[in-house]
Amino acid sequence: IIVRPEYQKTGIGKLIMEQIEGFLQTSAPKNAFIGLMAAEGVKRFYHKFGYQERPANGPGMFKRISK
DSSP, rough: OOGEEEEEEEEOHHHHHHHHHHHHHHHHHHOEEEOOOTTTTTTTHHHTOOOOOTHHHSEEEEEEEEO
């Protein structure tokens, strides 16, 4: 997700991610692989939602849905 700079740190990104994560929890099959590309400096934000960094030769972040 991208939040315009003037609206960052207001909780909008968190609200969007909570909606996305809610959808994934109810709709994604067990052991689904969810991938994302994270810009520099925002990885900590996605860590809060359970995403892990991929190895250096596979940039981005990921997580598996385990219901």
